Amino acid sequence: MTDRFRLTLAQLNATLGALDENAEKAFAAWEAGRAARVDLVMLPEMFLTGYQTQDLVLKPAFLRDAMTAMTALAARLGEGPVLGIGGPFADASGIYNAYWLLAEGRVIARRLKRALPHEDVFDEMRLFDPGPLPEPVVIGAARIGLPVCEDAWHPEVAQALAAAGAEMLFVPNGSPYRRAKLEALRLPVTRARVAETGLPLVYLNMLGGQDDQLFDGASFVLDREGAVVVQLPAFEEAVVHVDFEKRQGEWQPCSGPVVPQPGDLEQDYHAMVLGLADYLGKSGFKKAVLGLSGGVDSALVAAIAADALGPENVHCVMLPSRYTSRASLEDAAAAARALGCKLDTVMIEESRHAVEGALAHVFAGAAADVTEENIQSRLRGVMLMAISNKFGAMLLTTGNKSEVAVGYCTIYGDMAGGYNPLKDLYKTRVFETCRWRNANHRPWMKGPAGAAVPVAIIDKPPSAELRDNQKDQDSLPPYEVLDAILERLVEGDQSVAEIVAAGFERATVKRVEHLLYISEWKRFQSAPGPRLSTRAFWLDRRYPMVNRWRDRS
Ligand SMILES: Nc1ncnc2c1ncn2[C@@H]1O[C@H](COP(=O)(O)OP(=O)(O)OC[C@H]2O[C@@H]([n+]3cccc(C(=O)O)c3)[C@H](O)[C@@H]2O)[C@@H](O)[C@H]1O
Ligand SMILES: Nc1ncnc2c1ncn2[C@@H]1O[C@H](COP(=O)(O)OP(=O)(O)OP(=O)(O)O)[C@@H](O)[C@H]1O
Numbered sequence: 001m002t003d004r005f006r007l008t009l010a011q012l013n014a015t016l017g018a019l020d021e022n023a024e025k026a027f028a029a030w031e032a033g034r035a036a037r038v039d040l041v042m043l044p045e046m047f048l049t050g051y052q053t054q055d056l057v058l059k060p061a062f063l064r065d066a067m068t069a070m071t072a073l074a075a076r077l078g079e080g081p082v083l084g085i086g087g088p089f090a091d092a093s094g095i096y097n098a099y100w101l102l103a104e105g106r107v108i109a110r111r112l113k114r115a116l117p118h119e120d121v122f123d124e125m126r127l128f129d130p131g132p133l134p135e136p137v138v139i140g141a142a143r144i145g146l147p148v149c150e151d152a153w154h155p156e157v158a159q160a161l162a163a164a165g166a167e168m169l170f171v172p173n174g175s176p177y178r179r180a181k182l183e184a185l186r187l188p189v190t191r192a193r194v195a196e197t198g199l200p201l202v203y204l205n206m207l208g209g210q211d212d213q214l215f216d217g218a219s220f221v222l223d224r225e226g227a228v229v230v231q232l233p234a235f236e237e238a239v240v241h242v243d244f245e246k247r248q249g250e251w252q253p254c255s256g257p258v259v260p261q262p263g264d265l266e267q268d269y270h271a272m273v274l275g276l277a278d279y280l281g282k283s284g285f286k287k288a289v290l291g292l293s294g295g296v297d298s299a300l301v302a303a304i305a306a307d308a309l310g311p312e313n314v315h316c317v318m319l320p321s322r323y324t325s326r327a328s329l330e331d332a333a334a335a336a337r338a339l340g341c342k343l344d345t346v347m348i349e350e351s352r353h354a355v356e357g358a359l360a361h362v363f364a365g366a367a368a369d370v371t372e373e374n375i376q377s378r379l380r381g382v383m384l385m386a387i388s389n390k391f392g393a394m395l396l397t398t399g400n401k402s403e404v405a406v407g408y409c410t411i412y413g414d415m416a417g418g419y420n421p422l423k424d425l426y427k428t429r430v431f432e433t434c435r436w437r438n439a440n441h442r443p444w445m446k447g448p449a450g451a452a453v454p455v456a457i458i459d460k461p462p463s464a465e466l467r468d469n470q471k472d473q474d475s476l477p478p479y480e481v482l483d484a485i486l487e488r489l490v491e492g493d494q495s496v497a498e499i500v501a502a503g504f505e506r507a508t509v510k511r512v513e514h515l516l517y518i519s520e521w522k523r524f525q526s527a528p529g530p531r532l533s534t535r536a537f538w539l540d541r542r543y544p545m546v547n548r549w550r551d552r553s
């Protein structure tokens with residue numbers, strides 16, 4: 001019997017619902033594995049359908065199509081390696097998140113996910129039935145255990161597989177990105193399985209953006225001591241062959257490429273770029289349009305869009321009003337120039353007069369207030385959506401997490417747009433991210449190297465410029481204070497008393513808490529954006545819109 005085993009890790013980007021395209025990618029990976037004479041080619045969890053399918057798996061026609069596509073894929077496989085690929089399976093007993101093993105024209109085995117995640121972005125208990133405790137599968141010279149993603153996050157399945165004679169654990173995953181997840185969660189969790197079972201472990205993750213979620217890849221192989229001997233890149237596709245040798249009766253993975261992982265700022269930036277590229281690309285858009293105000297948020301969104309789509313596909317529009325400063329006009333021009341994006345100017349003064357004139361008899365006697373500010377914002381939304389309609393470019397909206405948290409944005413105004421790259425990035429991180437992008441350039445960025453966000457834009461105080469001399473800080477606490485309080489309230493779930501005890505002014509904490517709760521409805525109507533943090537607005541944090549409770553601590 002041979003003492004070698006060869007595995008192909010196919011860390012590839014699937015598109016949800018594109019069954020034929022995904023099958024084609026899987027087949028190409030299988031061909032690459034066959035050429036490299038491997039024993040098994042692995043694709044991630046639910047690769048055939050894309051992930052997460054949500055309620056689509058409850059639709060019988062979709063399930064039928066997915067299972068038909070799976071057997072069709074099996075039928076294409078001639079002599080060569082086994083192909084492991086995730087996809088749904090349904091029979092009279094239920095609907096399962098399954099891992100399929102295909103070889104020589106047929107389905108040779110299936111393993112059904114047992115541990116169904118039901119926290120943060122996951123609702124799998126609502127969608128799938130739990131599988132039975134699995135048996136290992138014999139492939140080539142090895143007995144392999146195949147825990148499916150969450151199965152490996154708890155001891156039960158891995159221990160049962162080890163007890164049943166598994167010699168290695170190969171884990172297909174659909175593990176969504178959040179900042180520093182590899183070091184903070186994936187490595188400790190999988191090392192615990194290695195320690196409990198004494199088996200080497202392969203962690204293969206999905207790649208790509210799906211709605212708000214990003215699958216970052218970053219797949220790895222752990223030896224029996226829990227050391228990383230192979231590490232694939234984050235946010236990039238990779239097909240890598242890994243060798244295993246049997247020594248003194250035990251399988252050990254051989255060392256392979258260990259790609260250094262990016263720091264937090266780069267991870268988030270790459271997540272925002274891939275998130276935008278995939279949300280637009282997979283929805284059929286090649287171009288984006290955005291309002292470029294000369295402020296830092298829209299300048300960063302323009303840089304992300306240029307890096308994702310290429311500067312030639314990003315249309316920036318300056319929409320000045322009488323409150324727009326000369327500096328803003330210059331800064332917007334400099335930002336577009338730095339990226340090489342087209343910049344148009346569309347005046348909103350005349351339309352503003354027209355709208356205010358039309359409303360004058362209705363508003364007679366009422367003092368000017370935020371209403372007039374919001375009209376400007378909404379007129380920009382009208383103009384930008386017209387440009388979107390005319391040229392088929394998706395409008396990007398630019399509110400950062402601090403603004404989205406406290407509702408510092410105009411509904412149907414600057415909130416108009418199909419995708420918001422900054423939705424989960426606090427304002428203080430917006431500044432840091434601009435500085436990081438200005439100092440770093442990577443091959444995956446389609447925009448130019450150098451100061452993508454002009455320094456003058458990063459250094460000036462933020463202003464919505466909806467009235468004379470307006471500054472964000474007139475309405476909000478300084479962003480350092482606001483973000484620190486928000487992070488404690490949102491990510492930390494801290495009480496008001498705990499935040500006050502940490503040194504923040506009680507009145508400010510109560511105000512931020514109030515703004516956070518009264519803006520829930522605005523977030524419900526807001527564009528999606530990439531999930532970066534441990535508590536993104538949408539599925540990680542599901543709060544009621546009507547809610548009179550306030551923390552009295
Ligand atoms: N619970 C609820 N459920 C459903 N709808 C609700 C609601 N509460 C209020 N509303 C509705 O929402 C309206 C108030 O919301 P909205 O119209 O957005 O207006 P509002 O939130 O009052 O004002 C927008 C704020 O965003 C600021 N801002 C900051 C940065 C940029 C921009 C910009 O526009 O560029 C704006 C602006 O200075 C102002 O302070 C109410 O008139 C009411 O119709
Ligand atoms: N004069 C303008 N021209 C074009 N777009 C604008 C203009 N003013 C606002 N916008 C759009 O509305 C968004 C909200 O902008 P605003 O300046 O009011 O707040 P902000 O959060 O400080 O954003 P920024 O930092 O981009 O200015 C901007 O990011 C931009 O997309």
Ligand SMILES: NC(=O)CC[C@H](N)C(=O)O
Binds near residue numbers: 150153174
């Ligand atoms: N797809 C899953 O089962 C997810 C498992 C795990 N909670 C993760 O985020 O990686």
